[in-house]
Amino acid sequence: MSTPLAQLAARELRAAARELPSRLDPGARVARRLDRAVTIEDLRRAARRAIPQVVFDFVDGAANDEATLAANRRDLDALALAPRALVDVSRIDPSTTVLGRKLALPLLGAPTGLTGLVNPLGEPAIARALHAAGSLYVVSAMASHTVEEVRAATDGPLWFQLYVFRDRGFAASLIERAAATGCEALVVTVDVPVAGARERDARNGFGIPPRLTPRSVAQGLLRPRWSADFIRRPRIEVAHAAGRGDGAGDAISLLGYVNSQFDPTLSWATLGWVREHWTGPLVIKGILRPDDAVRAVDQVGADAVIVSNHGGRQLDHAVSGIAALPAIADAVGDRAEVLMDGGIRRGSDILCALALGARAVLAARPFVYGLAAGGAAGAARAAAILGGELERALALSGAPTVADLDSSFVVSRTNMLAP
Numbered sequence: 499m500s501t502p503l504a505q506l507a508a509r510e511l512r513a514a515a516r517e518l519p520s521r522l523d524p525g526a527r528v529a530r531r532l533d534r535a536v537t538i539e540d541l542r543r544a545a546r547r548a549i550p551q552v553v554f555d556f557v558d559g560a561a562n563d564e565a566t567l568a569a570n571r572r573d574l575d576a577l578a579l580a581p582r583a584l585v586d587v588s589r590i591d592p593s594t595t596v597l598g599r600k601l602a603l604p605l606l607g608a609p610t611g612l613t614g615l616v617n618p619l620g621e622p623a624i625a626r627a628l629h630a631a632g633s634l635y636v637v638s639a640m641a642s643h644t645v646e647e648v649r650a651a652t653d654g655p656l657w658f659q660l661y662v663f664r665d666r667g668f669a670a671s672l673i674e675r676a677a678a679t680g681c682e683a684l685v686v687t688v689d690v691p692v693a694g695a696r697e698r699d700a701r702n703g704f705g706i707p708p709r710l711t712p713r714s715v716a717q718g719l720l721r722p723r724w725s726a727d728f729i730r731r732p733r734i735e736v737a738h739a740a741g742r743g744d745g746a747g748d749a750i751s752l753l754g755y756v757n758s759q760f761d762p763t764l765s766w767a768t769l770g771w772v773r774e775h776w777t778g779p780l781v782i783k784g785i786l787r788p789d790d791a792v793r794a795v796d797q798v799g800a801d802a803v804i805v806s807n808h809g810g811r812q813l814d815h816a817v818s819g820i821a822a823l824p825a826i827a828d829a830v831g832d833r834a835e836v837l838m839d840g841g842i843r844r845g846s847d848i849l850c851a852l853a854l855g856a857r858a859v860l861a862a863r864p865f866v867y868g869l870a871a872g873g874a875a876g877a878a879r880a881a882a883i884l885g886g887e888l889e890r891a892l893a894l895s896g897a898p899t900v901a902d903l904d905s906s907f908v909v910s911r912t913n914m915l916a917p
């Protein structure tokens with residue numbers, strides 16, 4: 499005679515046996531992994547399991563002691579919200595307008611180079627995820643897919659992010675390609691006059707393409723899906739530089755590439771050169787001081803600035819984006835738009851940045867973690883998590899639209915007890 503316990507055990511065993519085929523199916527495994535990812539931090543942990551440590555460190559890591567990487571989070575964590583009570587929040591609308599383009603979400607996909615290292619679907623997959631969420635994606639000059647490839651994959655709005663390489667002819671050709679593919683704005687990144695010191699990468703001997711050492715081979719064997727992609731359809735080069743013979747495709751360190759191709763003489767005069775070559779909206783990325791923001795707007799004619807420390811990957815101990823934002827937004831006023839990035843991992847982070855003067859924010863790692871954890875569906879999951887959290891945070895804050903937000907919604911925890 500079977501006891502209730504034995505019946506329960508038999509039922510569980512039968513259910514487990516029914517699920518066995520799908521448990522062994524790699525696609526279903528990825529879907530389950532994504533289902534379990536409730537937060538961006540969950541996606542980060544899943545990414546760490548899915549890709550070799552050396553590649554994870556390239557994405558996750560930052561410069562030197564990673565003090566700025568930590569500050570990006572710590573300064574957001576130090577903000578407290580002061581919700582408005584008794585507001586009708588039955589309809590939440592997080593949409594906004596950035597440089598004249600209506601976006602369903604005030605969250606853009608930040609430019610990331612060599613995204614194909616984590617998954618060969620790379621930048622086109624992230625761009626499609628952002629477009630499906632009603633937003634836009636910024637294609638990096640250092641991307642592992644060309645802007646033409648990203649354009650072929652999606653007809654949603656794109657911006658192009660330029661580094662003004664020493665070879666101005668190359669930089670000018672990239673500007674032309676951005677225009678020809680219909681990129682709606684040119685983003686010039688100004689915080690890489692020389693490469694930041696990514697110490698995790700130095701320790702790991704990170705290079706393009708990744709070096710095969712006994713350790714990296716062992717890590718690859720433990721991640722057969724990533725390794726199969728790496729062997730079958732590698733996307734591990736700076737695609738825009740392919741065939742230029744400038745080392746972007748050789749086994750050199752990324753640091754060496756940046757130092758040989760990037761221009762340490764980059765100055766305000768160089769931005770004048772960019773302005774002459776690009777007639778559309780111009781965005782300057784990597785601004786952390788109000789006086790620089792004002793100069794970008796008044797002298798160069800920038801239409802927007804991105805308050806950013808490059809995700810902590812350049813100058814360590816640089817101020818966080820969220821700490822620098824209020825003074826910059828104040829100095830720029832309504833003469834240009836102010837965007838911000840660095841450490842955005844929660845919908846409430848987006849809300850804080852908007853309340854402190856940003857028109858929209860950008861996020862980089864969340865989408866790359868998603869892509870690493872689950873390919874295109876993982877990138878889409880990152881957008882869904884952040885969008886869903888933002889909507890709930892707006893509702894709970896009593897701000898049904900982003901236009902309802904202002905600095906009265908944010909209190910600094912460090913000042914909370916001040917008289």
Ligand SMILES: Cc1cc2nc3c(=O)[nH]c(=O)nc-3n(C[C@H](O)[C@H](O)[C@H](O)COP(=O)(O)O)c2cc1C
Pocket residue numbers: 556557558570608609610611638639640641659687783806807808809810811839840841842860861862863864866
């Ligand atoms: C893997 C990786 C690659 C990046 N590549 C670029 C790049 O090519 N150009 C650029 O302007 N910024 C680049 N960034 C910086 C991001 O655009 C962005 O400023 C920063 O990462 C935002 O912080 P978050 O990652 O905390 O969202 C990169 C960041 C990461 C993590």
